Amino acid sequence: MRMRKKNYQEVVLATSKYIVNEPSKLAGQWKAALGSGELHVEIGSGKGDYWRLMAQQYPQAAWVGIEKNVNVASVALKKASEVDLTNAKFIVWDANLIQEWFMPGEIDVLHLNFSDPWPKKAHVKRRLTHHHFVEKYYQLLSDQGRVIMKSDNRELFEFSLVVMGQQWFVLEEVFVDFRSSTHDEDVISEYEQRFMDLGQPIYRAVWRKR
Amino acid sequence: MRMRKKNYQEVVLATSKYIVNEPSKLAGQWKAALGSGELHVEIGSGKGDYWRLMAQQYPQAAWVGIEKNVNVASVALKKASEVDLTNAKFIVWDANLIQEWFMPGEIDVLHLNFSDPWPKKAHVKRRLTHHHFVEKYYQLLSDQGRVIMKSDNRELFEFSLVVMGQQWFVLEEVFVDFRSSTHDEDVISEYEQRFMDLGQPIYRAVWRKR
Numbered sequence: 082m083r084m085r086k087k088n089y090q091e092v093v094l095a096t097s098k099y100i101v102n103e104p105s106k107l108a109g110q111w112k113a114a115l116g117s118g119e120l121h122v123e124i125g126s127g128k129g130d131y132w133r134l135m136a137q138q139y140p141q142a143a144w145v146g147i148e149k150n151v152n153v154a155s156v157a158l159k160k161a162s163e164v165d166l167t168n169a170k171f172i173v174w175d176a177n178l179i180q181e182w183f184m185p186g187e188i189d190v191l192h193l194n195f196s197d198p199w200p201k202k203a204h205v206k207r208r209l210t211h212h213h214f215v216e217k218y219y220q221l222l223s224d225q226g227r228v229i230m231k232s233d234n235r236e237l238f239e240f241s242l243v244v245m246g247q248q249w250f251v252l253e254e255v256f257v258d259f260r261s262s263t264h265d266e267d268v269i270s271e272y273e274q275r276f277m278d279l280g281q282p283i284y285r286a287v288w289r290k291r
Numbered sequence: 292m293r294m295r296k297k298n299y300q301e302v303v304l305a306t307s308k309y310i311v312n313e314p315s316k317l318a319g320q321w322k323a324a325l326g327s328g329e330l331h332v333e334i335g336s337g338k339g340d341y342w343r344l345m346a347q348q349y350p351q352a353a354w355v356g357i358e359k360n361v362n363v364a365s366v367a368l369k370k371a372s373e374v375d376l377t378n379a380k381f382i383v384w385d386a387n388l389i390q391e392w393f394m395p396g397e398i399d400v401l402h403l404n405f406s407d408p409w410p411k412k413a414h415v416k417r418r419l420t421h422h423h424f425v426e427k428y429y430q431l432l433s434d435q436g437r438v439i440m441k442s443d444n445r446e447l448f449e450f451s452l453v454v455m456g457q458q459w460f461v462l463e464e465v466f467v468d469f470r471s472s473t474h475d476e477d478v479i480s481e482y483e484q485r486f487m488d489l490g491q492p493i494y495r496a497v498w499r500k501r
Contacts, residue, residue, distance in 0.1 A: 235467055235468055235471075239466060242465050246456045247461060247462075251457060252452055252456040252462075255452050255453060256449060257445055257448060257467045257492075282492075284467065
């Protein structure tokens with residue numbers, strides 16, 4: 082079982098047309114490589130539903146997914162292999178290194194979907210909206226750049242609202258029960274659908290650079 | 292029935308030791324008149340549970356309630372007549388005039404509890420977190436002054452998070468389900484208890500002057 086899984090992953094990772102093995106080589110050139118529209122980057126793409134479906138829904142924009150977990154990343158790449166996207170790429174790496182892959186001001190929209198809440202106090206620094214990440218986002222985003230977050234996790238969402246509003250970003254839009262109304266602009270991943278089926282609220286916020 | 296109600300109100304309004312009929316005369320002197328602690332002002336006190344119970348719980352602070360609706364204000368004053376508070380006053384007037392009653396920097400904490408959501412687009416200006424109110428709050432609050440809001444209304448809360456964060460205030464604390472954990476610092480009014488009994492989330496935010 083273990084072997085089979087490993088082989089499957091190895092094949093997907095070696096053959097996927099979406100994977101970028103040396104992302105730093107594309108720094109400053111992502112839009113040229115993927116199309117001239119806005120550059121959207123998702124950190125923590127998981128099985129890639131949001132990344133893939135958004136790339137399909139918005140072919141004029143460029144979509145880069147980032148996922149450090151090889152197991153789920155290979156699922157994302159496998160699913161994407163069944164469609165033919167010319168505006169999407171994928172990085173299988175820890176987003177801690179994101180500043181090596183993009184130039185300052187290069188990214189237009191950063192997406193954080195159902196990020197790991199890291200509930201323990203000792204792990205707060207790992208949250209994707211911790212100060213040390215937010216500062217990086219600010220540098221990498223264009224002047225009118227935005228961060229869009231969705232979460233099912235109350236504590237992470239509350240934490241993010243406070244940190245993001247402190248210095249670098251201004252809250253542009255917020256929903257404390259996003260799916261209580263319909264929103265054309267946004268796709269629903271399988272992961273999100275599970276929470277919706279349980280009747281749990283989905284939180285969403287959009288921040289713009291201050 | 293109408294007469295009886297009117298008489299009852301008239302008696303309460305005429306005899307309450309809490310009511311301040313000419314609040315502008317106390318401008319700049321509220322703390323001296325009510326005690327030397329922090330000055331807390333609640334806009335839209337309704338039947339006054341929060342105002343009264345907080346004044347009891349925090350006798351070192353001064354508590355001023357404001358309610359323009361004479362019917363509910365007289366209930367608030369009647370309830371308060373059953374206790375003996377030396378640190379509380381009440382204004383039966385439209386809070387639009389708040390700048391005539393307090394000096395700039397005089398208020399330490401402004402409380403907005405379950406304010407009218409004014410859901411219609413035509414009435415947005417009446418929301419107590421509309422720009423033109425928020426600007427007044429900023430002027431009236433002390434340097435470290437805070438606004439504390441609780442609401443059961445999703446749209447009003449979302450609106451408030453966006454407006455408050457735009458310019459004058461920074462979000463210090465936020466809860467998208469405040470009563471899912473216990474909070475010693477805060478009393479629960481009858482009004483709030485009804486929403487809690489229905490299992491509806493209570494939203495709460497604390498902002499500090501930027």
